[in-house]
Amino acid sequence: MREESRRVAHLAASWSPTDWAALVDSGIRRSYRAGQFLLRQGEEGSWVAALIHGRVRVVYTAAPGQEILLAVRGPGDLLGEFGYGDREPRSASALAIEPCVASLVTDSRFTTWVKDRRTRGYLDRYILAKAREAADLTWRLTRSRPSQRLAALVLTIVEANGHIRRDGASAVPMSQAQLAQAIGVARSSITPILASWKSCGLVSIERSHMIVLDVEALRRELTATQA
Secondary structure, rough: OOHHHHHHHHHHHOOOHHHHHHHHHHEEEEEEOOOOOEOOOOOOOOEEEEEEEOOOEEEEEEEOEEEEEEEEOOOOOEEEEEHHHHHHHHHHHEEEOOOOOEEEHHHHHHHHHHHOOOHHHHHHHHHHHHHHHHHHHHHHHHHHHHHHHHHHHHHOOOOHOOOOOOOOOEEEEOOOHHHHHHOOOOOOHHHHHHHHHOOOOOOOEEOOOOOEEHHHHHHHHHHHHHO
């Protein structure tokens, strides 16, 4: 169920490469550093961002220092289309977790693209899929055991990249402190989990990031902890 939802929630996968290229070319490309905001919660939005390269985390801030992770987005995803639909201020922030490139498309050009390409139905389906994903991820990251939360988060980050290397490895460009913060636990709570995964050959731990060496094994790990 979750993997099917993830495929739906890639805009680029819903249209032909020509349609996606037309959308990207209609905007202005901008690069972002890791940690930089692409969108800020509460700001007025008059454009949507087509994510070309890199991954971002989408967070809702209830109060200073209180964040809830809503999603991780990657190449082929849209950011800010909710504001396009209702003209309301941004409902969440989007921050790069690695160097990113996005095409910023004004509302008027985005409207023209949707009309000319006759893609309104696909866009509505995409938005609904993202809403379902956010609900699923929020539940996993707030109601599960720490090991389940961490596995769900790591898999979400991996899947957002859109591709996995042939050797089955995939980078997670977040430190242990950032991972712990994202699932709402102390860093010391995930240290033994990561140590266990490392001893089993699931991951390799670096200072500022982690490499998932066996994605399928990690998926089995998540299923086992849910049993």
